[in-house]
Structure formats: structure tokens, C-alpha cells
Amino acid sequence: MSTHPTQFTKQKQFLVCVDSDGCGMDTMNVKHERFFGPLAADEYGIKNRETFLADWNRINLFSSTRGINRFKALVLTLIEAQEKGEDIGDITALTDWANNAPSLSNASLEAEVAKASSEDLEKALVWSKKVNEGIETELAGEDKPFPGVLEGLTKIHSLTDVAIVSSANSEALNSEWNRHNLMPQVDVVYGQEVGSKADAIADLLTKGYAADEILMVGDAPGDEQAATVNGVFYYPILFGKEEFSWERLSNEAIEKFLNKEYAGAYQEKVLGEFHALLAQFD
Structure with a gap:
């Protein structure tokens, strides 16, 4: 069950931050x-x-x-x-x-x-x-998580703390994530009221995590930038390939992250795919 950022305390060694729209939710x-x-x-x-x-x-x-x-x-x-x-x-x-x-x-x-x-x-x-x-x-009733999100979050939450880090407002986040039974796999919600995603990650760093113990999961360059400015890792959900991305996150990337093998070649590989996808449209 999620708490407000001011009440949140670190429970596990590692933290996974997840964006909502276009990342966790198909909205x-x-x-x-x-x-x-x-x-x-x-x-x-x-x-x-x-x-x-x-x-x-x-x-x-x-x-x-x-x-x-x-x-x-x-x-x-x-x-x-x-x-x-x-x-x-x-x-x-x-x-x-x-x-x-x-x-x-x-x-x-x-x-x-x-x-x-x-x-x-x-x-x-x-x-x-x-x-x-x-x-x-x-939109209520039309929103839904991408395939594999609930299963992926359930597995990840058994291993790490989980935070929603989103530019949507917290009321909407709580409504959508509770409606699809995702919120039990979340420890804390950082919506737009807290500030930017970079601000949210910066605040989470004050809870006691090392920078290499935080992974930001998102679908947009702003998510990557928020991770980069705070010196934490980034894992991209590729738009149009969301189910694949979530499956890889829960079955491969999370293990790399927990074993401190995410830095270097692995992160460069997934970021390369992300940047190549975006470049197709610029």
C-alpha cells in the first residue's frame, strides 16, 4: 500500500521508480x-x-x-x-x-x-x-495497464521498493492504479504536486538509497533525463513494444540491476534501442 512521499521510508536495499502514462498504463x-x-x-x-x-x-x-x-x-x-x-x-x-x-x-x-x-x-x-x-x-473504464505490468510489478516488488514517479496528478494516479489492482505493488506515489520527476528521484535519494540502487523505468526522454541528472539507472519501455519491454525488465534487466551488472554494456544496449526508436520520428 502506497504512502505519501513525506511518510515514506526505505524498506529494501533497491528501489525501482515507474512512470505511469505510456509506461505502466496504456493511457x-x-x-x-x-x-x-x-x-x-x-x-x-x-x-x-x-x-x-x-x-x-x-x-x-x-x-x-x-x-x-x-x-x-x-x-x-x-x-x-x-x-x-x-x-x-x-x-x-x-x-x-x-x-x-x-x-x-x-x-x-x-x-x-x-x-x-x-x-x-x-x-x-x-x-x-x-x-x-x-x-x-x-476515461474511467477505458484505461488499462500494458500486458505484463501487473506480473512484472509483482515480481519486482518482492525484490525492491517501488515508487510511481509521474507528471500526472496523484489523484488520477491513485484512481487508475487502484482500479487495476496495481497499487498493492507500490510503496509511494510521486505525482506532479511533488515537482518534476528529477525532483522526485532527488528526494528518493535522501531516503538512504545509493545512486546505483535506483532504477527509473520510463518511456520518454524526460524520464531518462530525470534519471541521468540524479546519477541513477534508466530502463526504457519502448513504445509499440511495451509487452516485450516489461517482460525483459522482469526477467532480465531486474536481475542485472540487483546484481550490480546493469551499468556499462547492458544499459548502453537498452538505451541504444530507445534512442534509435525515437530517431525514427525526429
Whole structure:
């Protein structure tokens, strides 16, 4: 049963951190295709929706920016839309906030709106809240873990501590993971409220794990970066090959990790596959 990060204490020598959308849960594509992109197009009055949505999906799903924070993705896609002639108004305040704020969440955006109200910040907040509402009310029952996740997590949790490290909000994470009986295999949840994934791993390092005793499991370059800046290991879930990736994690990679044989050639091999997959779309 998971606890809040402030109450979490280390139980085992090793820790495995797992991202949710697109990694543990098969929810990433549907969230972007049904909610994030279309609701952004609605909110900003996009005329050429087909082009905008194709750009949104490329930026968020099929490129080296896969998994980027929603507000950074919004800025990137709106800038492309502007360059293609869309009239979306002034997004200077939103761009500055998304590029410089220490935390990118609805709560931090609400605080920014209260401090320095501007139309583009308010519009982004409305959009983000509509996305959360749509996901929570319409997606329940459609979300599911990738094949092999429950079996893999059950095996891994018998050997290591397990943390969810995600940019989704904790309420949604608890709802989805409990609905599919995954939460009993999780010790602690780090959602967007805690900060970035890098912040989450940094906090977990203070719990007493050595850097070579933490493995971050994710599906996006941001997950790899969060691991790298903290000096911990990274294992990629390859999009389109999720079942294979989970099977390899639980049957091969976890053993390498626990035996302290993950560094070097093995990690280079799995990272090479990950980078080659992303390069196909850039």
C-alpha cells in the first residue's frame, strides 16, 4: 500500500521508480488524442485542426519530446501554430511561465494567475482543468495497464521498493492504479504536486538509497533525463513494444540491476534501442 512521499521510508536495499502514462498504463495515446490536443484546439480557436492535432501528437507521442510536461507541450504546439498562421493571441506570459517556473502544475499556474493575471495564463489553466475533468469523467473504464505490468510489478516488488514517479496528478494516479489492482505493488506515489520527476528521484535519494540502487523505468526522454541528472539507472519501455519491454525488465534487466551488472554494456544496449526508436520520428 502506497504512502505519501513525506511518510515514506526505505524498506529494501533497491528501489525501482515507474512512470505511469505510456509506461505502466496504456493511457498516453488516448489522453492526447481525445483530450489534450482537441481541447487545446477548442480553447485557442484553431482553424486548421488537422494540422494542429498532427503537430500535437508528434510533439507529445512520436518524437524526442515525447512525455514532455503538458504546459511545455502547449507552448511548443502553439508556437508552431502561430508560425503556420493561426491567430492564437499573445502567449508571452504563458511561454515565460512554462520556461521558468520551478513547478509546472495546475496549482502553480493558479498561483501565477492570482499573482499576475493575464488572458493567456487563464486560458491555459482553463484548458488544463478541462483536460483533467475529461480524463477523470470519460476515461474511467477505458484505461488499462500494458500486458505484463501487473506480473512484472509483482515480481519486482518482492525484490525492491517501488515508487510511481509521474507528471500526472496523484489523484488520477491513485484512481487508475487502484482500479487495476496495481497499487498493492507500490510503496509511494510521486505525482506532479511533488515537482518534476528529477525532483522526485532527488528526494528518493535522501531516503538512504545509493545512486546505483535506483532504477527509473520510463518511456520518454524526460524520464531518462530525470534519471541521468540524479546519477541513477534508466530502463526504457519502448513504445509499440511495451509487452516485450516489461517482460525483459522482469526477467532480465531486474536481475542485472540487483546484481550490480546493469551499468556499462547492458544499459548502453537498452538505451541504444530507445534512442534509435525515437530517431525514427525526429
